[in-house]
Amino acid sequence: MIINHPLLGPRDASEFTYLGDASLINRPDWQADNAAEAFYEYGYVRDNPAGKHQELWFHEAGDRSWLVVTRDTTTHEISKVELARDVARARGRSK
Amino acid sequence: MHDLVAITALGGVEPRVDTIGGVTCTEVPGVALASVAARIGQETKATKALAKLIGVPAPGIGQHAGDPVTAFWAGPDQWMIEAPFDTHEDLADQVKPALGDAASVTEQTDGWTRFDLSGDQIPAVLELLCTLDLRKIETGSVGRCSIHHIGCFVLCRSPDEYSIYGPRSSAGSLHHAIISALRSAL
Numbered sequence: 001m002i003i004n005h006p007l008l009g010p011r012d013a014s015e016f017t018y019l020g021d022a023s024l025i026n027r028p029d030w031q032a033d034n035a036a037e038a039f040y041e042y043g044y045v046r047d048n049p050a051g052k053h054q055e056l057w058f059h060e061a062g063d064r065s066w067l068v069v070t071r072d073t074t075t076h077e078i079s080k081v082e083l084a085r086d087v088a089r090a091r092g093r094s095k
Numbered sequence: 096m097h098d099l100v101a102i103t104a105l106g107g108v109e110p111r112v113d114t115i116g117g118v119t120c121t122e123v124p125g126v127a128l129a130s131v132a133a134r135i136g137q138e139t140k141a142t143k144a145l146a147k148l149i150g151v152p153a154p155g156i157g158q159h160a161g162d163p164v165t166a167f168w169a170g171p172d173q174w175m176i177e178a179p180f181d182t183h184e185d186l187a188d189q190v191k192p193a194l195g196d197a198a199s200v201t202e203q204t205d206g207w208t209r210f211d212l213s214g215d216q217i218p219a220v221l222e223l224l225c226t227l228d229l230r231k232i233e234t235g236s237v238g239r240c241s242i243h244h245i246g247c248f249v250l251c252r253s254p255d256e257y258s259i260y261g262p263r264s265s266a267g268s269l270h271h272a273i274i275s276a277l278r279s280a281l
Contacts, residue, residue: 007156007157007171008156008157010228011226012226015226015240060241060246061239061240061241061246062239062240063168063169063171063239064170065170083171085171
């Protein structure tokens, strides 16, 4: 599998490590009233789609950037690769 | 007062030099290093300050630039600065005032070891060592990659001169990997 790194171009998947669902970017507010419930869902509840899936990959043997890869879990076709920080900032996470 | 003998990363008093099949691998201990990471929202300011420091525009993705103080791209908005140890022993302290609050600067000198390859068949050696796309590498390129599971930087100074940076604590393993590849390829 080849991941088309947004900065470095096509790189072999062996250079990357997989973390999981890209929803991990949306870490709940630990000070919120419902923090316990929110962290339970953040830590344990996942969709497991057969099809398009947004996931976090780390370019460990490369520039060490985190990527959000949109991949079809049934065909392994990768339709989109973005820097995770760009995705996080687009969702309003500027810190 | 202690009377300590300075040794290189490979443990020698003099830097190790190996010549195999027309390519020479030289241990290069005399380098000072510091890392620069631009702070959020300060990327443009940091890039400009870095350009002023090295005297040429800050290197872009996968590039290195500047002499004698060289910056090479390490990741998004991150660079490594290298300079001769003799003149820049306190490199991080020299870089920090230049970057100010625009970036975080960290001393890296003794964290890394450098091996220089010189000769005319280096790509044949590198293609055994790493996954970098060597057809895209030219003078001024830098790539971060895994060599025998060791995270390294590979810098192309010219088609006949490359530098490899790896963690100092793995200097022996990295040297073994390079020498094995030299013997296999040449």
